[in-house]
Amino acid sequence: MSVPSRPRSDTRSPVVQPCARCGARWTVQGTPLHWCPRCRGVLLSPAPIDSPAGRRNYRWVARPPGRKNRPAQAARRPVSWSTPRYPQIPRWGLHEMPPRDATAQSGRLERLSAHVPLLLTLTAGIFIAAGLAEFGRYAILLRNRTRLIEPWLLTTSDVTVYFTALLALVSALITAVAVVGRLIEVRRAAYTAAGKRDPRSPTTLALGCLVPGANLLWPGVFLTEVVRVRQDPRLLKPVRIWWGVWIFNAFMVVGALLWRIPGTLQAQADGVLWTAVADLVAAAVAVLTLWVVRGGAGLDLRGRPHSIKRWTIATTPAEPVIEPVRPCGSAERAPLAAVGNDESDETDKAGELENPVGTPESEQEEVMAK
Numbered sequence: 296m297s298v299p300s301r302p303r304s305d306t307r308s309p310v311v312q313p314c315a316r317c318g319a320r321w322t323v324q325g326t327p328l329h330w331c332p333r334c335r336g337v338l339l340s341p342a343p344i345d346s347p348a349g350r351r352n353y354r355w356v357a358r359p360p361g362r363k364n365r366p367a368q369a370a371r372r373p374v375s376w377s378t379p380r381y382p383q384i385p386r387w388g389l390h391e392m393p394p395r396d397a398t399a400q401s402g403r404l405e406r407l408s409a410h411v412p413l414l415l416t417l418t419a420g421i422f423i424a425a426g427l428a429e430f431g432r433y434a435i436l437l438r439n440r441t442r443l444i445e446p447w448l449l450t451t452s453d454v455t456v457y458f459t460a461l462l463a464l465v466s467a468l469i470t471a472v473a474v475v476g477r478l479i480e481v482r483r484a485a486y487t488a489a490g491k492r493d494p495r496s497p498t499t500l501a502l503g504c505l506v507p508g509a510n511l512l513w514p515g516v517f518l519t520e521v522v523r524v525r526q527d528p529r530l531l532k533p534v535r536i537w538w539g540v541w542i543f544n545a546f547m548v549v550g551a552l553l554w555r556i557p558g559t560l561q562a563q564a565d566g567v568l569w570t571a572v573a574d575l576v577a578a579a580v581a582v583l584t585l586w587v588v589r590g591g592a593g594l595d596l597r598g599r600p601h602s603i604k605r606w607t608i609a610t611t612p613a614e615p616v617i618e619p620v621r622p623c624g625s626a627e628r629a630p631l632a633a634v635g636n637d638e639s640d641e642t643d644k645a646g647e648l649e650n651p652v653g654t655p656e657s658e659q660e661e662v663m664a665k
Contacts (some may be wrong), residue, residue, distance in 0.1 A: 309344040310361050315339055348577055407469075408476030412598070415474075418466045422578035425459035429571030432456055440540040463574065474584060475504045478517060487523045511542055518587070533590050537583040544580045547573040 311320040312327060316336025321328065323341045331338055342351050431435070432452050435444055479497050486493045503513030515538035522530050551573045554566040586596050594600055 308345045310341045312338040312341045320344070322539070328487070339622070404472070404476040405480070407473045411470075411473050411588055412479045412585060414466070414470040414587070418463070418470045419578045419581035419585075421463045421466050422574045422581065423489045423648050425456075425463045426574035426578065428455045428569045429567055429574060433564065433567045433571065436567065446520045463554060463577070467577070471505060474588070475501050476512075477588060478504065482521055485521050489524050491524070500636065511545055514538070521591070529546065530587075530590050533583070533587050537580070537587050540580055540583055544573070544576045547576050621655070 310323040312323055313320045314334065314336045315338070316332040316335045319331060321332070321338065327341045328338050330336070340351070363380060386578055435448065435452055438444060479500055482493050482495070482500070500517060502509070503517065504510050515534065518534045518538075519531070522528070522534060547569075551566065551570045554569050555563060557563075582596075589596060589598060
């Protein structure tokens with residue numbers, strides 16, 4: 296009698312893939328993986344867990360904790376003081392650079408004109424501060440009619456008025472030069488885009504904008520020429536508004552200077568008030584100049600791009616959204632009331648017209664109230 300032999304148990308070692316980053320071993324149950332599910336590190340080639348090092352294509356290296364791999368330091372070569380020689384032309388330092396554009400070279404005026412928005416904002420703030428200082432002095436004069444003013448308050452007022460006036464004058468001159476530089480750049484770009492050449496030289500533009508008296512007429516002419524070359528009628532309105540306020544500001548400055556000529560106290564007090572108003576008008580001119588500058592660049596006063604509105608032609612007739620209200624008069628109730636034979640039918644139908652089916656009287660009153 297033969298005894299059936301028992302099947303031998305599988306004594307083969309499981310095939311694993313160790314992780315090169317965290318050292319975890321993952322059993323291969325099909326297609327080998329490429330990345331460690333735990334740390335996303337690279338998984339090494341699959342091999343039996345107890346296979347010798349000769350059958351693996353990797354080896355483990357033990358290092359003390361906290362130390363990194365340091366490349367072996369190359370042997371120092373002896374320093375040679377002889378003239379270096381090369382068997383061929385060196386590749387380093389001999390790259391042929393492209394020629395620089397002549398327009399890319401920026402001078403002092405170009406660097407100053409790049410800060411026109413900031414200069415205009417500062418100038419407007421300084422002129423507002425100067426106007427408030429003049430108003431403060433005028434309030435002190437009104438107070439001085441009945442009471443004496445402390446000396447320290449008068450000194451503080453004088454220093455504030457003189458300091459803000461001088462700072463406003465210097466800021467206005469620097470900003471004017473920067474605005475002239477921006478005008479030259481804008482005109483050059485506009486005429487170049489139109490395929491033309493600016494007929495006015497930078498010297499002509501500077502003299503027309505900076506010489507007193509002539510600067511009342513020529514800045515507006517220069518800006519109008521830019522608008523016509525660019526064919527942008529939307530910029531014509533801001534230019535005209537700025538031109539009018541600019542001329543009005545010149546009359547205010549002349550009036551503030553002439554008002555102080557009489558030596559009376561009342562004339563001097565009125566001159567202080569006139570100067571305060573002139574400072575506020577100058578601040579308005581700075582703000583309008585900023586409006587024109589940013590409008591020419593396609594921005595609003597805050598520097599944000601303009602939103603473009605596109606209008607389309609309606610091809611279908613307009614359809615009313617709400618159905619028109621049709622009043623229910625006696626002319627509409629009369630044919631319905633004439634259908635019945637007795638008075639009760641007429642009363643019922645009239646009641647139906649006044650109170651439709653399914654609509655309570657309370658709801659009707661609420662609707663009418665709304």
